[in-house]
Amino acid sequence: MSIGIFLIIVSGFFKNSSKKIEKDVEELSISIFQETNNLKRRLKMVEEELLLEPEFQVKSKSVTNVQNPKVQQVMQAVQQAAQTSKIAQTTTQTKPIHQIIVSQVLELNKQGLSVADISIRSNLTEEQVRQVIANGGR
Numbered sequence: 001m002s003i004g005i006f007l008i009i010v011s012g013f014f015k016n017s018s019k020k021i022e023k024d025v026e027e028l029s030i031s032i033f034q035e036t037n038n039l040k041r042r043l044k045m046v047e048e049e050l051l052l053e054p055e056f057q058v059k060s061k062s063v064t065n066v067q068n069p070k071v072q073q074v075m076q077a078v079q080q081a082a083q084t085s086k087i088a089q090t091t092t093q094t095k096p097i098h099q100i101i102v103s104q105v106l107e108l109n110k111q112g113l114s115v116a117d118i119s120i121r122s123n124l125t126e127e128q129v130r131q132v133i134a135n136g137g138r
Contacts, residue, residue, distance in 0.1 A: 048100075097128060101123075101124065104122055105132045105133065106132065106136070108121060108122070115130060115133075
């Protein structure tokens with residue numbers, strides 16, 4: 001009989017600890033859910049940024065210091081093709097510049113980048129970049 005009473009008292013302590021564990025698990029699941037949502041938002045921002053910068057490239061020392069003349073010729077041909085396609089796009093493109101790109105151009109200008117660099121990063125012509133900077137984003 002005394003063993004049964006002892007077990008009932010001990011089971012009362014186990015219920016309290018299980019409630020604490022349940023509460024901890026619930027808090028953990030909420031924090032994981034919040035972190036997942038934050039990561040999704042950040043990923044969406046990165047995807048939008050990459051869509052705005054279709055010519056985004058990572059420069060590496062091994063590519064820029066290539067001594068093979070054939071590789072250099074191919075790289076020059078690719079660069080020329082990219083420039084001609086960019087010129088063709090800008091001549092046919094008469095749409096207004098999106099506000100996100102305008103703010104990006106102004107921010108890059110504040111960081112001290114040249115008009116040519118801003119043009120490459122924002123996928124605008126140098127003339128469009130100069131106009132955005134001159135207008136101050138208006």
